[in-house]
Amino acid sequence: MTNIQSKIDLLKQRAIDLEVENAKLKQIIKENAKHKADNVNLSAENAKVKIELRRAMRENAKLKAESLREVKTRERIEKTMLDLDGVDRYINLVLHDRYIKLPEGGHTIIKENAKRKADNVNLSAENAKVKIELRRAMGENAKLKAESLREVKTRERIEKTMLDLDGCLYRKSLSMK
Structure with missing residues (x-):
């Protein structure tokens, strides 16, 4: 009887050990589910940070492009103003040096x-500025549309x-019961 009793005691101890191990495994499964939720x-x-990074990179590129367009426009305006100054000087030289004789009122014309x-x-310079502002607004509009679409898609993926x-958590809770 002692031999059977010792086997029963060993089996009871084994059952207790298995229950303890089962409890540990259930705890590990809960922790894994929690870590998965954290992940x-x-x-x-x-994903939000990546969207913000892309937005910042696009904004940076847009600002660089706008700056370049503004620099080029400013250079064209300055060149035109210099050309106009040159024409003005030429007209004044011609008039003052009497290379041409103009009828009365010709100087005024x-x-x-x-x-x-x-x-x-x-007016051309002002027109160029308005075109730059229009391009800027159109770019901003396109950027906002793209951001909205990306955010909707990201939100759908997150949901x-x-x-x-x-x-997964529901299936885990069913399997743990």
């Missing part, structure tokens, strides 16, 4: 034409992942 949250946060040309240059995780 999903970190992945979602990572030439000066008015030069003034109109200067006004046209100023799907969260639903998948909820399903």
Whole structure:
């Protein structure tokens, strides 16, 4: 009887050891599920950071392009103003050095034409500035549309992942019962 009793005691001890190990494994499964949820949250946060990084990189590229366009426009305006100054000087030289004889009022007409040309240059410069602002606004609009679409897609992926995780946790809880 002692031999049988010792086997029963060994089996009882083995059952207790298995229950302890089973409890440890259940705890590990819970921790793994928690870590998986943390990983999903970190992945979602990572996606947000990537979106923000892309947005910042796009904004940086846009600012560089705008700056380059503004520099080129400014250079064209300065060149046109220098050309206009040169035309003005030439007209004054011609008039003062009497290379041409103008009828009465001719000097006024030439000066008015030069003034109109200067006004046209100023209007062209203003037009270029308006075009730059329009391009900037169109770029901003396109950027906002792209960001909105990316955010919707990212949100949908996050929601799907969260639903998948909820399903995993539900199946785990059923298997643990």
